[in-house]
Amino acid sequence: MTGILEIEKGLDIQAIRKHFPVLEREVKGRPLVYFDNAATAQKPQVVIDALINYYSDYNANIHRGIHTLAEEATAAFEGTRDAIKEFINAESREQIIFTSGTTEGINLVAQTWGRQNIKAGDEIIISNMEHHSNIVPWYLLAQEKGAVIKVIPINDAGELEMDAFEKLLSEKTKFVSIVHVSNALGTINPVKEIIAKAHEAGAKVLVDGAQSTVHLDIDVQDLNTDFFVFSSHKLYGPTGIGALYGRKELLEEIPPYQGGGEMIKDVSFTNITWNDLPYKFEAGTPNIADAIAFKTAMDFTKAIGREKIRQHENELLAYATEQLMQIPGLRIIGTAKKKISVLSFVIDNVHPQDIGILLDNKGIAVRTGHHCAQPLMERLCIRGTTRASFAMYNTKEEVDAMMEALRKAIKLLS
Incomplete structure (x- = not known):
């Protein structure tokens, strides 16, 4: 596990990202932003090895x-x-x-x-x-x-x-x-x-x-x-x-x-x-x-430190929540006092799938739909959500990229 112990003392996100080969790729001409971690997390090179x-x-x-x-x-x-x-x-x-x-x-x-x-x-x-x-x-x-x-x-x-x-x-x-x-x-x-x-x-x-x-x-x-x-x-x-x-x-x-x-x-x-x-x-x-x-x-x-990872993910959740709340017509779904780094939302008069497609065009991977929880969606009286879920390798800069793409998508669809 070469290189892991060297970053144990501090959560150096850029050093962590280097362990995940897929994060080096581009999607549709843009750097990949992977916010679909609740579906499956990416794999570090040591796991692949x-x-x-x-x-x-x-x-x-x-x-x-x-x-x-x-x-x-x-x-x-x-x-x-x-x-x-x-x-x-x-x-x-x-x-x-x-x-x-x-x-x-x-x-x-x-x-x-x-x-x-x-x-x-x-x-x-x-x-x-x-x-x-x-x-x-x-x-x-x-x-x-x-x-x-x-x-x-x-x-x-x-x-x-x-x-x-x-x-x-x-x-x-x-x-x-x-x-x-x-x-x-x-x-x-x-x-x-x-x-x-x-x-x-x-x-x-x-x-x-x-x-x-x-x-x-x-x-x-x-x-x-x-x-x-x-x-x-x-x-x-x-x-x-x-x-x-x-x-x-x-x-x-x-x-x-x-x-x-x-x-x-x-x-x-x-x-x-x-x-x-x-x-x-x-x-x-x-x-x-x-x-x-x-x-x-x-x-x-x-080796990285699970408490440090958790703290980083919670900071991302708080930051992304604050940013999303500034978008008119957007409503966060799931506002429990105790949460992990999963952020689901709906936008007035916009289908979640349309948001997912437009974000993908910017290289941003999110999950859309009912998330294999149809009774939950029925209880909340919605057809589905757009879901961004964060992991140890995600950054505030990636959240900013999603926010910019969201604003452009809403403007395009309105």
């Missing part, structure tokens, strides 16, 4: 091989599991299950714990700000089992109405699945309080940490959650890899998610014995290269 090194130097399948390459690949793969354990402060490495990302983690819990424990008439609580990946799996389960989905409402600022949540809890509540940080609003939800109240009602809880792991320090023991899911690609790591944390006794009780190699101990045509944790849930050849590079991404953020 980790992928290349695996395929170039020790590409092999893992766990059962006794030759040198297999042993090296296994050690690197399992090293990432240990790194994730430390990153979220899990009790043991056996509680860390590799998945393809947050979406698969939620589906795994719904199709294992959910199918085993949810019955007709039981209630599952989610919120009005959930990503589709934390709605659809529970909808499917409820349809299959005859269960009922209850929804925590939000206020106009994009904050959960906690009094309403408490009223939703009852002896029928069996599961609460809640997003830690809204991808569309940036709202940081009080998940520790939600978990405590759900447990008092006898319910289990899953926390969707897709957005929170890159911006907040995660301690699953302190949260006391039953399940926690997140992805690598929002954390400067590769796509197609993520992790599920689960309470050990729950993981031991529930059945496997998929069948195949690695997740078994013994197989006959009349009886099968499942493997121990965590391998019971990891059927087949895993995403070895991306899992290995995932550790490199976590190491990268830790």
Whole structure:
């Protein structure tokens, strides 16, 4: 990780930017301004190198091989599991299950714990700000089992109405699945309080940490959650890899998610014995290269300093919010007191997609639309937003470039 430790003492943004090759490119004749980090973050060279090194130097399948390459690949793969354990402060490495990302983690819990424990008439609580990946799996389960989905409402600022949540809890509540940080609003939800109240009602809880792991320090023991899911690609790591944390006794009780190699101990045509944790849930050849590079991404953020990164992103959010509020006809969507560096907005009589296209013409990448949160958009009575989301490598000068482009776009469209 050459060059990372040299910038650890101070957050030198220009030095950080040099670690991300894509930031050197131009889009439509202009320097790239990448403000789509809530969708996926860009990758530092060390992460790219980790992928290349695996395929170039020790590409092999893992766990059962006794030759040198297999042993090296296994050690690197399992090293990432240990790194994730430390990153979220899990009790043991056996509680860390590799998945393809947050979406698969939620589906795994719904199709294992959910199918085993949810019955007709039981209630599952989610919120009005959930990503589709934390709605659809529970909808499917409820349809299959005859269960009922209850929804925590939000206020106009994009904050959960906690009094309403408490009223939703009852002896029928069996599961609460809640997003830690809204991808569309940036709202940081009080998940520790939600978990405590759900447990008092006898319910289990899953926390969707897709957005929170890159911006907040995660301690699953302190949260006391039953399940926690997140992805690598929002954390400067590769796509197609993520992790599920689960309470050990729950993981031991529930059945496997998929069948195949690695997740078994013994197989006959009349009886099968499942493997121990965590391998019971990891059927087949895993995403070895991306899992290995995932550790490199976590190491990268830790070396720079996660608190320093968070402070920089919050400063960008405050600066961009102040600038946007000066534009007539523009309204910020999501004004919670506690937010991460996500800034969504609408402009009177202008479709978000038109704004996105005109910004792209200036080399500025933002996300437009419903952000896989259609029920949230319906609650807010809007068709979608333009969303700018900031990362460690973004600058105030880039915010200024977006502001200039926005003003020109509005003038053109008015």
